Amino acid sequence: MKPLQAALSALLGDAQLVATPLPGTDLRLWLIDADNMNRAFSPEETRRILDEPPYWSFCWASGLALARFLAAHREWVAGKRVLDFGAGSGVAAIAAARAGALEVVACDLDPLALAACRANAALNGVELGYSADFFAEANRFDLILVADVLYDRANLPLLDQFLSRGREALVADSRVRDFQHPAYQRLASLQALTLPDLAEPHEFRQVSLYHARRTTRA
Structure with missing residues (x-):
């Protein structure tokens, strides 16, 4: 925890990581304290946040929605080998482990996210x-979990890569909807919010959940 708190303090001197219950789950995460989001940031703080966004200190809406989905539908992960791509805070990975996955790997490029x-x-x-390199992983997973990764349409080509390491993929996203990839079918529309609450537009609280299954071996 100390390296995480030190990293957060370097960005926002008075910010604290707080063990925060996630609504609609039995999970908790170390998240940035909500009070710190209810103040004006100095120009220097804004610059630091934009340069090194501490996204791992938030539970984004899509991750929360996916965690709730896995808790309600354990069959998606029970007894399976699972990789959480772009894990961030690890909420989807933790939910998969709680739901009975045989193995769960949290994968993220950011060392602070893995911490x-x-x-x-x-x-x-x-x-x-834990893994810092998705493409170094073997093609051995039953399911790839993906939440809040498609916020930039430049990331859409990743949809073609997820099934290179897993037989199936579940993709949850609130920013890019109806991406119309032939391998992916929309399963559901889920409601969630980002924690701490960033007062995001209502549209960003509606999470689309997609499923893809590999038809031939990658």
Whole structure:
């Protein structure tokens, strides 16, 4: 926890990581304190946040929605090998482990995100594996979980890559909807919010959930 708190303090000197219950779940995450989001940021703080956004200190709406979905539909992960791509805080990975996955790997390029995943896994009493390179992983997973990764349409080509490491993929996103990829079918529209609450537009609280299954071996 100390490296995470130090990293957050370097961005926002008075910000604290707080063990925060996630509504509609039995999970908690170390998140930036809500009070710190209800003030004006200085120009220097704004610059630092834009340069190094501490996205791992938030539970984004799509991650929360996916975590709730897995808790309600354990069959998606129970007894399976799962990788959480762009894990961030690790909420989807932790939910998969809680729902009975055989193995869960939290994968993120950001070392601080992986540190957050470790801290949050300990907070919730689950064990995860960790990876900083999706493409270094073997094609051995039953399911790839993806939440809040398609916020930039430049990331859409990743949809073609998820099934190179897993037989199936579940993709949750509130920013890019109806991306009309032939391999992906829309399963559901889910409601959630980002924590701490950023007062996002209502449209960003509606999460689209997509499923894809590999038809031939990648």
